[in-house]
Amino acid sequence: VERLTGIRVPPNYPIVGENAFSHESGIHTHGVLVKSETFEPGLMTPEMVGHRRRIVSGKHAGMHGIEAMLKDMGFNVTKEQLKEITQRVKxxxxxxxxxxxADLQAIAEAVIGEVKKKIVDLEELAVVTGNKVIPTASVKLKFDDKYLVGAETGVGPVDAALNAIRSVLRGIEDIRLTEYRLEAITGGSDALAEVIIKLEDNKGNITSARAAREDIVMASVEAMITGINRMFLLRERKK
Structure with missing residues (x-):
């Protein structure tokens, strides 16, 4: 519906909104995790409307909800680490x-002291766009000790750059961009832009990442690369 109408469904809409089956409050989340029918009567479940249950973090979050989210991310934490992570989230x-x-993952990595391993790194990026030119991007990525090069087009410079990254990695890992958000942190034509993305691979693993730069294309690419590295790290943890 969003794609055909060009109108984004507000997250607070009942049933179809992104927050319809989201749970944050500690006691509320614990009840859903133990027995979902506590707050989701059989009259309507997320699966009935093509939705899925989401546990989210925030100032009302409790340790049970945070622990469930961390397990989905592949983290195994001690009780003390869980307390510290929960407090930082609050x-x-x-x-x-x-x-x-992305914030929760960064907090967990900081508390656990996990070394971030860059499996994929950006070496070069070139983007061409204009009113009479099809936006085209070429990238050179370092994957472990190998260099991968590729190019793709898109509806704009950001789309072309992200398409180029995915095309280069397609033979190694099929990664879909399921969410992309752009927010201006400061004002003016040189405003600092924050990009937040969510990725999903062909095994159903989900990661998110954010990046902030004056250049929207570079912020988008940086977030994409960070998300891809987190995807590989997540899969390593789940082995």
Missing amino acids: DLGDKGKTVTD
Whole structure:
């Protein structure tokens, strides 16, 4: 419906909105995890409307919900680490910040002391666009010790750049971009732009990432590369 009408469904819409089956509050989340019927009577479940249940983090989150999210990300934490992660999430939420999956993952990595391993890294990026030119991007990626080169077109420079990255990695890992959000942090034509993305691979693994730069294309590419690296790290944890 969104694609055909060009109108985004507000997240707070009942049944079809992104937040329709989202749970944050500690006691509420615990009840859903133990027995989903507690807050989701059989009259309507997420699966009935093509939705899925989401546990989200924020200032109202409890340890049970955070622990469930961390397990989905492939983290195994101690009780003390879980307490620290939960407290940091609450602190962020108390400051009025929306705590994304990318934030939670970064907090967990910081608390656990996990070394971030870059499996994929951007070596070069070139983008050509204009009013009489089809937006085209070429990329050179370093994958472990190999260099991969490719090019793709898109409806705009950002789309072309992300398409180029996915095309280069398609033979190695089929990764879909399921969500893309762009927000201006500051004003002016040189505003600092924040890009938040969500990725899903062919095994149903989901990761998210964010990046902020003055250049929207570079912010998008940086977020994409970070999300891909988190995808590989997630799969390693689940082995």
